[in-house]
Amino acid sequence: MSAATKPNEITRDVSPLTRRSTLRSANAEKRTVDIVWSTGAKVMRSSWFDGPHFEELDMAGVKLDRLNNGAPFLADHDGSQVANVLGVFVAGSARVVKGEGIATIRFAAEGVDPNADMIFKKILDGVIANVSVGYRSHTIEKVTKEGEKIPTFVVRSWTPYEASAVAMGADDDAGFRSERSKQTNQCVFVTPQQRSNDMKVKRQQEDGNGGGGGSPNVAQAETERVEGIRHSIRTAKLEASIGDELIRSGVPLAEARKQVLDVLAARSDALGISPVGGSSITGGETSSEKFIRGASAWLFEKSGNGVVQRAVEAKVKGFTKLELDGGEFRGMSLIDLARESLERQGVRTRGLGRQQLVGMALTHVGMNQRAGTSDFAILYENVMNKTLIGAYATAPDTWSKFCKVETVDDFRAAHRFRVGTFGPLDIVREHAEYKNKPIPDGSKLSISTETKGNIIALSRQAIINDDMGSMADLAARFGRAAKLSIEVDVFALLAENSGLGPTQTDAQPFFHSNRANVATAAALSVAALDADRQVLAAQKDNDDVEFLDLEPFALLVPIGLGSAAKILNTSAWDHDAGHLEKPNAVQGIVKEVVQSPRLTVTSTTRRYLFANPNVAPAIVVAFLAESGQGPYLETAQGWRVDGTEWKVRIDAMAQMHDPKGAVTNAGT
Numbered sequence: 001m002s003a004a005t006k007p008n009e010i011t012r013d014v015s016p017l018t019r020r021s022t023l024r025s026a027n028a029e030k031r032t033v034d035i036v037w038s039t040g041a042k043v044m045r046s047s048w049f050d051g052p053h054f055e056e057l058d059m060a061g062v063k064l065d066r067l068n069n070g071a072p073f074l075a076d077h078d079g080s081q082v083a084n085v086l087g088v089f090v091a092g093s094a095r096v097v098k099g100e101g102i103a104t105i106r107f108a109a110e111g112v113d114p115n116a117d118m119i120f121k122k123i124l125d126g127v128i129a130n131v132s133v134g135y136r137s138h139t140i141e142k143v144t145k146e147g148e149k150i151p152t153f154v155v156r157s158w159t160p161y162e163a164s165a166v167a168m169g170a171d172d173d174a175g176f177r178s179e180r181s182k183q184t185n186q187c188v189f190v191t192p193q194q195r196s197n198d199m200k201v202k203r204q205q206e207d208g209n210g211g212g213g214g215s216p217n218v219a220q221a222e223t224e225r226v227e228g229i230r231h232s233i234r235t236a237k238l239e240a241s242i243g244d245e246l247i248r249s250g251v252p253l254a255e256a257r258k259q260v261l262d263v264l265a266a267r268s269d270a271l272g273i274s275p276v277g278g279s280s281i282t283g284g285e286t287s288s289e290k291f292i293r294g295a296s297a298w299l300f301e302k303s304g305n306g307v308v309q310r311a312v313e314a315k316v317k318g319f320t321k322l323e324l325d326g327g328e329f330r331g332m333s334l335i336d337l338a339r340e341s342l343e344r345q346g347v348r349t350r351g352l353g354r355q356q357l358v359g360m361a362l363t364h365v366g367m368n369q370r371a372g373t374s375d376f377a378i379l380y381e382n383v384m385n386k387t388l389i390g391a392y393a394t395a396p397d398t399w400s401k402f403c404k405v406e407t408v409d410d411f412r413a414a415h416r417f418r419v420g421t422f423g424p425l426d427i428v429r430e431h432a433e434y435k436n437k438p439i440p441d442g443s444k445l446s447i448s449t450e451t452k453g454n455i456i457a458l459s460r461q462a463i464i465n466d467d468m469g470s471m472a473d474l475a476a477r478f479g480r481a482a483k484l485s486i487e488v489d490v491f492a493l494l495a496e497n498s499g500l501g502p503t504q505t506d507a508q509p510f511f512h513s514n515r516a517n518v519a520t521a522a523a524l525s526v527a528a529l530d531a532d533r534q535v536l537a538a539q540k541d542n543d544d545v546e547f548l549d550l551e552p553f554a555l556l557v558p559i560g561l562g563s564a565a566k567i568l569n570t571s572a573w574d575h576d577a578g579h580l581e582k583p584n585a586v587q588g589i590v591k592e593v594v595q596s597p598r599l600t601v602t603s604t605t606r607r608y609l610f611a612n613p614n615v616a617p618a619i620v621v622a623f624l625a626e627s628g629q630g631p632y633l634e635t636a637q638g639w640r641v642d643g644t645e646w647k648v649r650i651d652a653m654a655q656m657h658d659p660k661g662a663v664t665n666a667g668t
Contacts, residue, residue, distance in 0.1 A: 019038060019043065019057075019132060026124055032104050033105045037102070038057055038059065038062070038101040040056055053150060055153055056152060057135075057155050059099050059101060061158060062096060062159070063157070063158070066161040067161070068091055070088045071161055072088055072089075072162050073165070074086065086108065087106050087116065088105070089103050101133075103163075105163065128167075132166045133160050135159060135161065138626065139155070139156040139625055149245055150245045229251075292378055292382060293323060294323075294328060295337050296386070297322075297326045299326075299337075303472030308386055311386075316390065318386075337376065337379065338361035342376075344375065362377050383475075384475045384646055388648065389631065390476075397487050398596050399619075402608075402613060403613055403621050404657070409626075411451075412448065449622040449652060451624075452485050452652070453650065478648045482630070490621070490654045491598035493656055500512065504659075510656045517663050519535045519664070521665060522665065524565060524667060525576045526586050530585050530586050532552075532663050533609065536663045550661070555590045555594065556609075558600045559600055565595065568584070569588060572587060603666065605666065607664070607665050607667060608663070608665075610661060611661045618656065618658055618661035619654060619656055619657060619662075620655055624651030631649065632649050633647070634646070
């Protein structure tokens with residue numbers, strides 16, 4: 001899950017997934033079946049980076065291009081052979097209606113494909129009762145409410161690319177449903193209070209009937225269900241919270257056992273576990289995971305820069321449960337960890353020189369790692385990535401206090417529309433008709449993003465020299481540099497044209513008298529700040545008819561005016577009046593007083609008064625949605641250096657946006 005997303009929204013590799021879907025009807029003559037390929041229902045999944053979680057598909061974010069271009073209908077998701085293609089999606093039939101994804105599947109003509117004929121007949125007879133849709137996730141958002149034990153992720157953007165006839169589906173709500181038979185397997189779930197009431201009624205009935213007869217023991221069945229789920233969780237060595245959620249949700253025992261197996265299977269797939277012979281499903285944390293977790297904790301401590309510790313204390317997303325106790329790995333050098341990673345993979349390291357040992361540790365992939373990355377490389381990437389993101393998240397900045405953050409889907413210009421206002425409603429006299437109100441025109445504004453980045457390298461020499469502190473310090477510096485790059489860009493925009501901002505399409509700077517966002521020059525004072533407020537409030541809509549009545553949100557001043565600005569904003573009395581009996585008319589006028597030495601480069605007196613950036617954003621910082629709101633780290637074996645290279649990039653760009661959202665004053 002990208003997460004980055006969400007400021008830092010982080011980016012990860014997610015395998016294609018499948019979900020069970022539903023047959024609505026079939027037409028024997030036309031050789032078609034209508035399916036509901038998804039309702040977005042919540043299902044439990046597991047991955048190596050997020051563990052057990054619920055996944056929900058946002059039907060508003062589905063991309064239908066693949067389905068409507070004749071996506072295949074397969075047997076058991078096996079698209080490796082043409083013989084497994086049973087039919088196709090009818091072009092243009094895939095659509096979303098009232099939250100349900102609907103489509104029509106057309107089978108091959110009768111007699112052309114015996115396998116397709118057999119499966120189609122079984123569908124008509126209700127023998128094959130499951131269809132499953134395959135899809136890829138693009139954008140994922142965590143929406144878990146506080147207090148929930150198992151997180152929920154909503155897939156906001158995703159693409160279904162095939163559907164298959166399968167023996168068993170993964171979605172509990174699905175199954176074939178023909179027009180001839182609409183019966184479903186229904187289960188009744190009750191709360192403990194309801195169960196208590198049921199037992200009370202049952203006892204009353206038994207007492208009235210002399211204690212004879214009665215329905216099955218509901219309490220005993222519930223006890224067996226709860227104990228059975230807990231036993232399955234213990235046997236599989238899964239987290240107790242998974243069992244608690246299954247029990248709380250009223251999931252039947254048989255289905256709970258199936259979901260436990262699904263979690264184990266998903267973990268095995270994510271970790272690339274495929275032992276020779278036997279099942280590929282294993283429970284609990286693997287040896288590789290334990291090594292990476294424990295060794296990472298020790299390297300965080302060993303680096304000594306405190307970045308990760310500060311991120312944990314600040315409760316940065318992704319750091320709240322991070323371990324910092326190196327435990328059994330404490331005291332080990334990088335060479336020791338390289339040797340440990342190899343020996344855990346069954347590699348004999350006796351007699352290997354340090355240079356050879358490091359090279360093998362960076363590149364060796366054991367039999368159980370289809371992903372193709374060594375434990376040692378994963379370990380180092382984990383430490384560097386956490387340090388990078390932690391430094392970015394905890395680095396101080398000022399731009400976030402008066403700029404709006406937006407995301408765009410790609411690097412093309414994304415348009416944002418500012419609608420006009422209607423003005424007051426017309427008076428309707430007695431017996432008079434209501435008049436049509438013309439819809440006012442809006443104005444179009446655009447935002448876009450760009451990429452910034454560099455490469456840093458971990459050489460074998462650094463590992464041999466046990467130079468973890470320097471490497472982690474480099475990662476921390478790159479994290480702060482990513483934050484700094486945005487800060488520099490924002491103030492570079494403001495510095496153009498002697499503090500009036502970049503030149504716009506009308507050949508005038510962003511701040512200009514034509515835009516009514518330049519106040520009369522005056523030194524910072526109660527009266528002058530109140531005058532700036534009035535200029536901001538007097539901004540009008542696109543048609544220059546109605547006042548927007550914008551309120552100040554942030555005051556940005558050069559570093560030399562910072563103290564005076566804070567006093568003006570907090571003092572109860574107007575010190576400019578020469579006595580303390582006059583109240584301060586601008587007390588609390590802004591929520592943020594921001595000071596920066598970067599403004600002093602242009603002017604020691606120019607200031608800016610910003611409206612709420614979520615209402616009228618004067619400056620926007622746009623991030624690429626798939627990269628998240630922060631830096632991104634990619635790893636590759638080095639070609640230019642003898643070691644491993646990390647490419648650090650951030651997809652973000654600052655840009656002036658709405659001139660109505662700010663006022664500038666040159667001061668004196």
